[in-house]
Amino acid sequence: MLFRGWGDAVDGRWPDVATVVDHVGVGHLVVTRHSLVRQVLADPVAFRPDNALDAVTPLPVAALRVLAGHRFRLPPTLANNGGASHPEIRGIVADALHPTRVAAQRPWLTGLVRERVARLRATLDAGVPVDLYADLAADLPLLVLARLVELPDAPVGAVKEFARAALELFWAPLDEPRQRALAAEVGRFHTVLRGFAATGGGLAARLRAAGHSPDVVVGALFFLLVAGQETTSQFLTLLLHRLTGEPTVRAGLRAGSVAVADVVEEGLRLEPPIVTWRRVAAVDATLGGTAVPAGTSVVLWLARAGRDPEVVLAPDEFRPGQRGSRRHLAFGAGAHRCVGAQLARLEAAVVVAEATPLLDGVRVVRPPWCPDNLTFRMPDAFVVARR
Ligand code: HEM
Numbered sequence: 001m002l003f004r005g006w007g008d009a010v011d012g013r014w015p016d017v018a019t020v021v022d023h024v025g026v027g028h029l030v031v032t033r034h035s036l037v038r039q040v041l042a043d044p045v046a047f048r049p050d051n052a053l054d055a056v057t058p059l060p061v062a063a064l065r066v067l068a069g070h071r072f073r074l075p076p077t078l079a080n081n082g083g084a085s086h087p088e089i090r091g092i093v094a095d096a097l098h099p100t101r102v103a104a105q106r107p108w109l110t111g112l113v114r115e116r117v118a119r120l121r122a123t124l125d126a127g128v129p130v131d132l133y134a135d136l137a138a139d140l141p142l143l144v145l146a147r148l149v150e151l152p153d154a155p156v157g158a159v160k161e162f163a164r165a166a167l168e169l170f171w172a173p174l175d176e177p178r179q180r181a182l183a184a185e186v187g188r189f190h191t192v193l194r195g196f197a198a199t200g201g202g203l204a205a206r207l208r209a210a211g212h213s214p215d216v217v218v219g220a221l222f223f224l225l226v227a228g229q230e231t232t233s234q235f236l237t238l239l240l241h242r243l244t245g246e247p248t249v250r251a252g253l254r255a256g257s258v259a260v261a262d263v264v265e266e267g268l269r270l271e272p273p274i275v276t277w278r279r280v281a282a283v284d285a286t287l288g289g290t291a292v293p294a295g296t297s298v299v300l301w302l303a304r305a306g307r308d309p310e311v312v313l314a315p316d317e318f319r320p321g322q323r324g325s326r327r328h329l330a331f332g333a334g335a336h337r338c339v340g341a342q343l344a345r346l347e348a349a350v351v352v353a354e355a356t357p358l359l360d361g362v363r364v365v366r367p368p369w370c371p372d373n374l375t376f377r378m379p380d381a382f383v384v385a386r387r
Pocket of ligand 1: 041049078079080081090093097145224227228229231232235272273274277329330331332333334335336337338339340341343344
């Protein structure tokens with residue numbers, strides 16, 4: 001979903017590109033067509049990533065003061081870095097998430113998910129509802145990430161709270177008191193991260209050894225602790241929810257006629273946790289015949305591009321393996337394409353393989369609710385019970 005109000009602004013009919021004015025009066029060019037979204041992502045000279053982490057509700061002085069009190073700084077490191085340092089920082093992160101290292105997590109992760117699923121099954125059998133967000137999906141990606149980038153015994157609750165606060169602070173429509181509260185939460189965690197960035201091993205040590213400043217080390221860890229875990233736990237929740245309403249897909253998985261990997265891709269296409277991503281026009285450009293003046297905020301509607309009928313045979317149907325299923329842009333494209341894609345896919349594959357059988361014979365007591373947010377879906381509790 002985009003900001004809820006935007007659908008009304010264009011009367012529900014979305015052209016390939018449309019200018020929409022947001023809640024603070026800023027105009028954004030929303031791009032919906034797959035080929036145009038790709039065009040923007042593939043051209044980092046005309047469309048730079050500098051605005052990727054800008055707050056959509058500008059931060060008022062009071063919130064900026066709170067952040068400054070924590071010496072909060074977010075220099076360009078990864079997603080918002082269109083500069084010369086990007087390839088090197090990205091390379092160091094990509095090494096930590098190398099496909100071999102990611103694949104090596106599979107046995108451990110499978111064991112953990114299996115254990116959780118057995119517990120959840122016993123609870124359901126006893127007639128007690130379970131929350132598949134809190135009890136299965138919420139912390140799994142963080143636990144895996146902590147092993148890969150060598151975080152100290154990650155204080156799971158604190159990281160989750162901070163990450164969700166950051167997604168709200170930077171991408172939600174907000175009032176000032178809420179911005180101040182979120183700034184305090186994000187600022188507190190930034191202080192903790194600074195300590196770790198200065199002395200921690202693993203990824204932090206490798207960034208330091210490559211000569212990056214303390215601000216850059218903190219900035220990279222800050223982004224990774226949000227992007228590297230919150231996205232995936234949201235996706236796992238959204239995908240499991242979707243699968244409760246897809247009995248034919250579940251039957252195919254049971255029978256072995258539907259591949260787990262195809263379910264994951266179709267899930268990424270139809271239920272991406274990141275629905276939009278931003279770029280800023282660096283020069284006067286055109287997109288599908290529309291003039292785009294330099295400085296325009298370009299909102300790439302990744303979720304909509306995944307349902308482009310020019311690319312996918314049955315755009316709104318969950319048909320694993322269908323033509324175009326894998327051509328979604330859930331992970332972006334080009335120089336900034338998600339470096340964690342392999343890891344997210346592995347985590348989702350393990351959860352689909354191990355947890356989908358749980359969904360047979362359950363009813364949804366409470367579907368996950370998603371707050372208004374430009375970019376992240378942020379589902380909350382997803383409660384099911386035996387039928
Ligand atoms: C389902 C889960 C995930 C989704 C949908 C997702 C999506 C995205 C998207 C849309 C981008 C921006 C791409 C662009 O600008 O072209 C991105 C960037 C990034 N993601 Fe992911 N992501 C996921 C999981 C992860 C994980 C697990 C990690 C790491 C552990 C990760 C790390 C990153 C990093 C570091 C970047 C910035 C890359 C760069 O600028 O060079 N993501 N991701």
